[in-house]
Every structure is written in C-alpha cells, then in structure tokens.
Amino acid sequence: MAFAPMGPEPSFFQALDRHRASLLAALRGGGGGEPAGVGTRLASSSEVLASIETVIQDVITSLARNEAPAFTIDNRSTWENIKFEDSVGLQMISHCTTKKIKSDSLKSVKNFALILKILSMIYKLVQSDTYATKRDIYYTDSQLFGNQTTVDSIINDISCMLKVPRRCLHILSTSKGLIAGNLRYMEEDGTRVHCSCATAVAVPSNIQGIWNLITDAKFLLIVEKDATFQRLLDDNFCSRMSPCIMVTGKGVPDLNTRLLVRKLWDTCHVPTVALVDADPHGIEIMCIYKYGSMSMSFEAHNLTVPAVRWLGLLPSDVKRLNIPKDNLIPLTKRDQMKLDSILKRPYVTCQPCWRKEMEIMADSKMKAEIQALTFLSSDYLSRVYLPNKLKFGGWI
Incomplete structure (x- = not known):
C-alpha cells in the first residue's frame, strides 16, 4: 500500500533503484553484509x-x-x-x-x-x-x-x-533519536505507529519488540544533528522527497537509534545514506552507524549497517561549491588528532574515496558544518544539494 504524500516522478529515483539492486545482488552473493535477520542470536x-x-x-x-x-x-x-x-x-x-x-x-x-x-x-x-x-x-x-x-x-x-x-x-535505554517519513510499525503492546513526513516521532525504547514494519521508502537518510533534521522537516524535505525515511541520533547515536537503523536494513533493505558535517566528529558518527564502535564491538552483528554510504557534506563539495573561507572553521588540534586516528583505522583501507575526502580536509586544515550551505541560499540544502545528490547518485 502506497504512502502519501507523493514525491518526485519515479524516474527521479533511478540512481537509488540501481543502488538498491546492487546491494541486493551483493547480499545474495554473500558480499554485502549479513543476510536479513542474521546477527548475534538473542538469548532466551x-x-x-x-x-x-x-x-x-x-x-x-x-x-x-x-x-x-x-x-x-x-x-x-x-x-x-x-x-x-x-x-x-x-x-x-x-x-x-x-x-x-x-x-x-x-x-x-x-x-x-x-x-x-x-x-x-x-x-x-x-x-x-x-x-x-x-x-x-x-x-x-x-x-x-x-x-x-x-x-x-x-x-x-x-x-x-x-x-x-x-x-x-x-x-x-531511553531513546533520544527521532524518525520521520514513510514508515508504519506495531509496538510490542499492539500500538500502531504511523510516522509522518511532517513531524517526527521518538525512536522506540524496545526495538526488539516492534514488528510489522511497512515502508515503500526509496532511501533512508541518517542526519547527524537534530537542528539539521528539524530544518529539513520545516522545509518539507521529507514530503517533497517522498517516499523516504529520515532518522537522527542527535549526534553520537544511542543504542536504540542504531538498532532501529539496523532493523530497517534487515527488514526492508532500503539504501541508507548519511548527512554529517564535513568534520572529523561527523565522520566518526557516520562510522559508528556503518562499522560500529570499539566499546560495543562485541555486539557488532546487531548494530552495524555496512551498506551506509556518505552522501554529504563532503569536503570536496565544499571546494566544488566555492564556499567562502569565512564560512569554514579551522581544524583544532583535537580535530587533527581525531582525523589522524580515523585515517589509521582498518576500515579506511577499503574506503579509498573516504580517505581522499579526509585528505582534502587535512590539506585544507578547514572543516565545514552543514549550515555552511546557507551561504548559497537558506534552503539550498533541502531544495538543491540533497535532491541533486540523491538523483544523480552523489554518495560514496
């Protein structure tokens, strides 16, 4: 059953449809992550x-x-x-x-x-x-x-x-994350939850207990910061790009937000892309969704979604869009240490495009928040940047 409101013409989602097909083919071939529902077995x-x-x-x-x-x-x-x-x-x-x-x-x-x-x-x-x-x-x-x-x-x-x-x-855990868009599910007690494209609902506290997830979303957008998430809602991005789902963990994601993103991947195999600041902290947060964290590595099979792709904000985008230096922020010593740490991590070797982006940041010694795009126009992010990225496959 289709959700309302309707978004762009079907042709808009061709790049996303091709991406989803390649993900599914990789899954069938055993090279794109765990098959649906596979992870650490739940103990009785x-x-x-x-x-x-x-x-x-x-x-x-x-x-x-x-x-x-x-x-x-x-x-x-x-x-x-x-x-x-x-x-x-x-x-x-x-x-x-x-x-x-x-x-x-x-x-x-x-x-x-x-x-x-x-x-x-x-x-x-x-x-x-x-x-x-x-x-x-x-x-x-x-x-x-x-x-x-x-x-x-x-x-x-x-x-x-x-x-x-x-x-x-x-x-x-008490959930801090939010979710909006084309998604319905049942909570453990039988409560029906209809997520909306206009307003967000809290990520459930018991992800294990939710069932009957229904969505026709073409993509899941992970948004690093709550402020950006709320701005996208205010700009009706979710409605205009429908069918889609947006999630935010309000910074470093809590366990429930990570479990939900994993459950959506296991259940629906929706292409998942991340929108984070072009800074070491944003990259770290994206890596937690994709590859997990050291502290929770013993439960990686239940928490990671290796299919996550980096949609933006890319350091190369900052350069390409000629965002003035006044709108950028110099890397602090702590930023540089974090960037050096990420570049040494084992997963960077299989992500040469990510490494290239981080090297652009290291060479420029500058970082950029998503809000830097407002230099171009107040709604550039929701009306130009993200739609173009999604339409033409601008993720890495």
Whole structure:
C-alpha cells in the first residue's frame, strides 16, 4: 500500500533503484553484509538466568576455597582486540585480552560490588519478565552508583561478560533519536505507529519488540544533528522527497537509534545514506552507524549497517561549491588528532574515496558544518544539494 504524500516522478529515483539492486545482488552473493535477520542470536530468558547463575556459582566456589572472587571481562578499550570485516564492521576477536575486576583490590572492589548488585537486579527483571531503563537502575541507589556513566559502563561489561545482547538483559535505554517519513510499525503492546513526513516521532525504547514494519521508502537518510533534521522537516524535505525515511541520533547515536537503523536494513533493505558535517566528529558518527564502535564491538552483528554510504557534506563539495573561507572553521588540534586516528583505522583501507575526502580536509586544515550551505541560499540544502545528490547518485 502506497504512502502519501507523493514525491518526485519515479524516474527521479533511478540512481537509488540501481543502488538498491546492487546491494541486493551483493547480499545474495554473500558480499554485502549479513543476510536479513542474521546477527548475534538473542538469548532466551532461561539462558540468561543460567548464565548469571554460573557467574554467581563461580563467586561462591572461589569463596569456598578461601580465594578472592573476580570477574573476567573482555577488554573493549584497545584496538588489539578488534578485528575488521567489511561485511560486519568492527568486532572483537575470539581470543582477546581480558581485564579482571577483583574483589580484593582497592582499585576494583567497588566495581566488583556494583557488578554483583546490577547482576542481581537483572536476574529479578528477567525472572519476572519485566523491564527497566538504565536510568531506573541508577535511581535505585544514585548515591551508591555515583553517576549514570558508571551504570551504563557496568551494563555493557555484564552484556559482554555473559555474551548476551544487552536487550536480553531486560534493561532498556531511553531513546533520544527521532524518525520521520514513510514508515508504519506495531509496538510490542499492539500500538500502531504511523510516522509522518511532517513531524517526527521518538525512536522506540524496545526495538526488539516492534514488528510489522511497512515502508515503500526509496532511501533512508541518517542526519547527524537534530537542528539539521528539524530544518529539513520545516522545509518539507521529507514530503517533497517522498517516499523516504529520515532518522537522527542527535549526534553520537544511542543504542536504540542504531538498532532501529539496523532493523530497517534487515527488514526492508532500503539504501541508507548519511548527512554529517564535513568534520572529523561527523565522520566518526557516520562510522559508528556503518562499522560500529570499539566499546560495543562485541555486539557488532546487531548494530552495524555496512551498506551506509556518505552522501554529504563532503569536503570536496565544499571546494566544488566555492564556499567562502569565512564560512569554514579551522581544524583544532583535537580535530587533527581525531582525523589522524580515523585515517589509521582498518576500515579506511577499503574506503579509498573516504580517505581522499579526509585528505582534502587535512590539506585544507578547514572543516565545514552543514549550515555552511546557507551561504548559497537558506534552503539550498533541502531544495538543491540533497535532491541533486540523491538523483544523480552523489554518495560514496
């Protein structure tokens, strides 16, 4: 069933249709990423409970032997433990180095106790088939945890230690992302959600629970910043380019936004393109959607979409459009360090066009925000830049 409003003539989407056909052909040939629905297998509640019981049994056994119990967790903070596969992204190697959270060390005893506490909370949640947000966990004893970051880090450590996707722990993240466009789906409780081209809806908190996704979108546009996303909505971009979907994670994407983008790819195989600032931070965010992050590399199969393409803003576009230097921003020392870091990452070797764009940025020593296009006209982004890019296949 078609969605309204109707956008351009069908011929407008020829480049996107060809791109989608090539993606599907690559999938069938086994070279374009994981087949639909393939990823880290979701663990059943009984399996999660059994895993926690095994961990606690090990603690009890250590105590019975008069030994100080410790948790062994894969080290997710070093590139040495990360491998890269073009079809998956960044993922942990099978025999990676580990870190020990010891109960007899002043440095880690508090962390050990907090892991035990959160493990007990997860056990009760899974056992009772109820859910809590990370924020709920924090507020059960905010003085003990100290800050939300501590809770978030421990939950990731537990997920990695149990080898269980985080959503199987019955802990949800509060979504910050937004979605708009030609999409309908059902939430777990049966609520029908109709996304609109005119207004955005919040990304659901339980992506695992949504079902019956229906869309006839020709493309999914990932927008780095909320301000740009809102401007595109105000300019009726989504309606004029219908059928399409727009998503923003409002900067560095939260887990739910990444899960949603992955679910849309698995379910619909819609060509996915990214609109980010022509700066190292924007490129980093795009890489998180495409290849994942070091900290969540143990769950890469569920989070990455290697089919993502860079639509803009390209450093070469800045040069081509003759955007004045006054509208550009000099790279800071921190920017240059970030750019150097990205250029050394394993996935850049299979993206020569990306490398070329980053080298243009490095040579110019300048970066550009998407808003720099307003120099040409206030609605240049929505009426000229993006439509031309989409029509003529201007992604890399």
